[in-house]
Amino acid sequence: MARSEKARFSAFDVVVVVPFPYADRLAEKRRPALVISSPKLAPYGLVWLAMITSADNERWPCDVPIVDLDRAGLPAPSIIRPVKIACVEAARVERRTGRLDKASARALSQQLRGLMAAP
Numbered sequence: 512m513a514r515s516e517k518a519r520f521s522a523f524d525v526v527v528v529v530p531f532p533y534a535d536r537l538a539e540k541r542r543p544a545l546v547i548s549s550p551k552l553a554p555y556g557l558v559w560l561a562m563i564t565s566a567d568n569e570r571w572p573c574d575v576p577i578v579d580l581d582r583a584g585l586p587a588p589s590i591i592r593p594v595k596i597a598c599v600e601a602a603r604v605e606r607r608t609g610r611l612d613k614a615s616a617r618a619l620s621q622q623l624r625g626l627m628a629a630p
Contacts (some may be wrong), residue, residue: 562595584609
C-alpha cells in the first residue's frame, strides 16, 4: 500500500463506504459513515467507522445529530449512531464527502468515551 493510500482518511471525515456491514443481518449497503479511528490504523489498511443514518429513523439515546450538513457533505438531516461501529479495509471506502463540525465531533467523542470499556 502506498504512503498516500495509508494516510487517506482522518478522524471525523465523513465517507461513503462500499458496502457498510450490518450487525443485525447479513446484508450490506452503500452508505455514509464517519471515520473514528486515528491514522495509527492506516499501516494495517483498516479504518474504524461509525454508522451515519437518517435523522428520520427512531432515535437511540446515544445518537449524535450532525449539525452542519453542508460541511459533512450530506444531503439530508442525519445522525451518527456510535454503537454501530465497523472495522473495514480502507480500500472499501469509496470517497470522502466532508468533515464533521466541531460541535458534533465533541458530542460524538463524549458518547464514544462513555461506551468504551477502557479504564
